[in-house]
Amino acid sequence: LDYGERLNCATALLDATIDRLGPDRPCLRSSDGAVWSYGDLRAQANRIAAVLVDDLGLVPGNRVLLRGYNEPWLVACWLGVLKAGGVAVTTMPLLRAGELATMGEMCRPAVALCDHRLTEALERAAIPGLTTVVFGSTGPDDLCARAAGKPAEFPDVDTAADDVALLAFTSGTTGRPKATMHFHRDVLAIADTFAAHVLRPEPDDVFTGSPPIGFTFGLGGLVVFPLRVGASVLLLERATPDVLADAVAEHAVTVLFTAPTAYKAILAGGHADKLAGVRRAVSAGEALPESVWRAVHEATGLKVIDGIGATEMLHIFIAAADDDIRPGSTGRAVPGYTAAVLDDEGRPVPDGTPGHLAVRGPTGCRYLGGDRQEIYVRHGWNVTGDTYVRDADGYFVYQARTDDMIVSAGYNIAGPEVEQALLGHPEVVDCAVVGAPDAERGMVVKAFVVLNPDRTRDVPAAELVDFVKQAIAPYKRPRVVEFVEELPRTSTGKLQRYRLR
Template structure:
């Protein structure tokens, strides 16, 4: 390739083969496995398949695929061809899939057999969709992935793409509406590996990674594909729902050295009474958390039980991975840590002026991995991507040591008696009570029309509910202050969440 040409697959995959890792395990999904050399060959076959199907450079192919070895084949094969893969959340509804497929105008859909029933009835209504390829044992009348790819050539001239050319799209989780397509560039994958993976996580060639977060969204894509491939490491893929039992079983079978989780899962793994004697394999050296701020109590409990730290951080679909993080030897549970090397951050008030230490502000990030905008959403792109800076929509506070603590989403914060209240702070206080497993807090108007905190709590099994409401109110008063306690408390069976584990507080507000 010329000096102004760069294809992400050349760096991610071909480099590993050239450096002697052709026989090194790249991915296993408990049923199949792929070496780096095998993945290179399969990705070339996939690129040739796309050419046979008439897909041209810069056109999109959609992926509704579980985490199996077929996922990196499709994702990397499309990028190799200069075609844009669009991995989609595997938990969407049929209507949401119809919206996204129409929005991205995908020419081809790659779909796992288990997910085909969700989309089958609407596939004929997609005017731009010409081919459906099914990954699995049966294709149910569509093209079968293994049959389609097998006869294709292992020779393919990788597209001479530009480093600033869109390589793939990721759709936002849609926690407040229909998903938005974020366009990411060929250079973005290496940017996340050179910053967080290399300088914070310290990933190594001998690492084996296991990510509870799936490949279809930004956190999981970095964890399970970009980061291990950046150093020639190996990844365990999990196609099942990441329950505590499933994750413990995988950890004890494969003995990962890095476990990438989310706060909800860490808490569930700690609190499942049927799994209280389970361990995390024999090689685990570090864990990471993102998707939602990790409560201090969960981080301390995990370290106490398993002897391994969790590096809590914050990232976003728009910025592709983590940009604020705790680091080995520099961990303070309850905070999101410090800026990842290579990322600049600032906190601003509603007028756009920077706020001093100790004051709440909206977090803006200058990121080498930022997307170039939302597809067909010009006004939202202009509100989010402001030159070098990306608005995260997160409210943070910075202490004198330069650590950042999450306060809530901009649209979740509210004032009580003229003072900002962070739902996350109240939630973190509530879950330190022995009866509470999970909590979510939203504003509710009192009879005078003034906003006060209202809590929704999920109780631990067997919790004593006698006088619980008053006990919880007093508990919060003692923990974080008398004006922040929830005036109303509803006990619920579960909390609404996105696929990334984020609490959908807007649904609780609508419930009110």
């Protein structure tokens, strides 16, 4: 991947498609039927860049916080910031004032572009020195109104390929978020590795999905990948599984990005037939259980592409598609990346042995200010914090987050495996399994269980323990069960097991 020394990824994403396929190709669709062509998107991004530079005094390298739902203006803002030479700081709509304040303190943005419906938490965050411009309202100071007064052309800032384009925050499954830096070339690299070699989209594809654009899973899948090939994308503001399935059917979607829980919910909701037109379905964010892969395949014929990605790596680096898929494994290293399983000292372990997943390639972890960089980058590898096993064919099989491995009386137990077993019980709707300190065994397996609120009978803990013993090796059974109303999750839907520990 050689992008030369100078590269502005926003220029590259828009101009390449427009030069090849013309400005009139549909680019962004919203559920109300609005369609922005590639030409429309470029013009609006240019106008936003002009507002940033001429009216707000933005200079290259300044950081611009972006806060909005998945809709066309948010994409235009992202591209406008990059065209102006700024650094996009993407945030998720669900974040609250406290979280935004922490992020503001970490990266000190000069400007925020914020959906008019999401200003309250940002105001309460009171980020020092921040100028906020609202978009999507009808006011005269609104970004959309200001942009309307600017020319459709803008001379994109000539950034270096390794200037920072994006600051993305980790999702905080292990505590305080960290800001990761990604270069202009990294943005193209994710399209030219995972998308080009595994996803293989075409210009006529219609993308959609649930992850927010403020999460790099969504930014890649719903912005970078479609734009890189000249495809279009349906942007959904609140893509619950029902909304998602209906939209897929109604808008003839062919490429779908979502998480394992949504695939489960789409099946449970009886929506499988709505996926009939989908050609490529991607699952990431959490491990895709083999049972879910098989159920989706049976109901729809789709072979879901499981892929592991991380904010630190920007996007997916292990995956498989089509006949290369082995259900139950995440897949192989994406072309361009190398992956390995290491012991505590950074030496590769033999195939079949669990160890630390390590990866290197065109993208990689750079924490802002080097903040705790050594946690992720060790022995020349990005160490993701996941325990994996590699088989003799180079397929990687997920075990657990390394912190979620429970060593109990000398046994290594992967918490997620016990959770999958518990979820097989008809009255269990959600659960989380962690290690709890124990004088005799070092640790014991402890399960937090949410029972079906509509159950018609008592479900004693002993019944659940027995159920697990029938499904997996008995030593993995929970020795402590606690019933709870709900489980702590991040804004991207991941369990926060550390809070339960």
